[in-house]
Amino acid sequence: MFSATAHGQAMYQQVKAFIETHIEPIEAQFWQDCHEQNPDGHWESWQWPKAYETLRAKARDAGLWNLFLPDENLGAGLSVTDYAPIAELTGRSVLAPYVFNCNAPDSGNMELLWRYGSTEQQDKWLTPLLAGKTRSVFCMTEPDVASSDATNMQATAVVDGDEVIINGSKWWSSGLGDPAVDVLIVMAYTPDESKDRHHQHSMVLVPAKTAGVKIERMLKVFGDYDAPHGHGEVSFTDVRVPIENFIGGPGMGFEIAQGRLGPGRIHHCMRCIGAAEKSLELAIHRGMQRSAFGKPLLQLGGNLERISDARVKIDQARLLTLYAAQKMDSQGTKAALTEISAIKVVAPTVLQEVVDMAIQIHGGMGVCQDTMLPSFYAQARALRLADGPDEVHKTMIAKLELKREGYRLKR
Structure with missing residues (x-):
């Protein structure tokens, strides 16, 4: 009933062989190196071990890249049903999703830009993410409200002429410690009395080095910083980006x-x-x-x-x-x-x-x-x-x- 296509089965076998040959033998040492190279709390100097880019280059050369994306040109062209068993394979390893450029939050952010981003947004942000040259963060959860109800969010994205002004704080922004991060997708409140409560929130692309963006700290998960990926708290103080950085337009969050x-x-x-x-x-x-x-x-x-x-x-x-x-x-x-x-x-x-x-x-x-x-x-x-x-x-x-x-x- 849930059989993968021939293409999906072939990709599954290739991924399985790659994990067994290249990832499993070195994974324990890889994470030991990670912990030794990235002192707790000093996120400014976090780096991936050399094996990280070596493995990613091998996966890219083998065509085992962006496997989650159903687009035949930009990804592997797999359906969700085809990709599901492959995701299970990668779940047996903590490292494998990164190696195949299929790790969260980047995979979700790439699919978001692929589905909803403008041509200009895709050229500027999606293309380098798909190539593995940059990393991204998704900022939604907030420290001062019950984020299980997303309409509670207090961070704002207010239109001011041809710009969007963002203010507020986010935390558990996964991937914030990665040295390659260059863009944050921020979900924030865009007040509009003419719209219902589910059309007053927006997603905005914010370059990581924009003035007013400040990484406040990295958060430990059960005592571990998860370096160099990390989960951070970030503040936005009068951050200004072009109005074109709305994804899908204001209120579409x-x-x-x-x-x-x-x-x-x-x-x-x-x-x-x-x-x-x-x-x-x-x-x-x-x-x-x-x-x-x-x-x-x-x-x-x-x-x-x-x-x-x-x-x-x-x-x-x-x-x-x-x-x-x-x-x-x-x-x-x-x-x-x-x-x-x-x-x-x-x-x-x-x-x-x-x-x-x-x-x-x-x-x-x-x-x-x-x-x-x-x-x-x-x-x-x-x-x-x-x-x-x-x-x-x-x-x-x-x-x-x-x-x-x-x-x-x-x-």
Whole structure:
């Protein structure tokens, strides 16, 4: 039912071989080098290890580049259903999405510019992003409001003649520490009494070095700065950019955001499933290679049931995500809103549960840097908040179910 096309299957095999040959053998050393080269907090001097550009050049030369973009000329020409299993493959590695130029938030920003950007915006910002020459940031969440309701945002993007003036603060702006960042996509409030509440927010392209843009700090995720990618807090003080930097025009922010987040949630969820598969494999190997009380660990304390539960949950999450992907391909994002919200709840939760089980089987090794399990756990827990917390997506599912039966909630 969810079979990839011949093109998708061929790309899958190429990506699988590349990861096994070039990424897996060096990944542990790569992240060790990353931590040693990028002292905590000194984000101004963060850099990627040399292997980063070497691997990216190999992937680009092999044609394994911008795999998420369905455009045959600019990307790999894969449907969402074709790309989903490939995203799962890359999710088994923390490094792989960067190597193939398919990492968030850049992939979402590139798709946004591809779908909604003007020709001039695409030439100036999309082209270098697709080439891997620059990086980008998406600024939406704010420190002083409950960002689960995006209409709460206080940052403003106000039209002043032929310019847009931006003021406010954003945080959890992922990728802000990358030395190659040159543009921020900022979502902000553009007051207009003639429009409803979902048409008073805009997305604006802001060059990173514009006067008034200030990186206040980098934020740790469970004590880790995630250098040199990073997640930062940034302020905007009377930042002026040309009015042409509106994406799609003023007031189009929410409509564009839905177009950006639909495919992106498939990517996130399939990467979660890949990480869960890797965690399960690590748990099995550790549990069978270590013994206690005269037996392998997996034969103790209900661990065999935990392995079987993990397999069931992973396969259920994968099927649900592939169903959402297929529905997006065949009927469009709006028709798949229930499924998109469902996978956003399910996949990170499954990853969190499987990683927690794997950590328990690993013992002390499971919580240190000797495996990818701590990184996978941080990824899972953060994704239960990012792109809308679980509670928002569950409410969305419930509202859609009520609407299907002819009911509406009172406002």
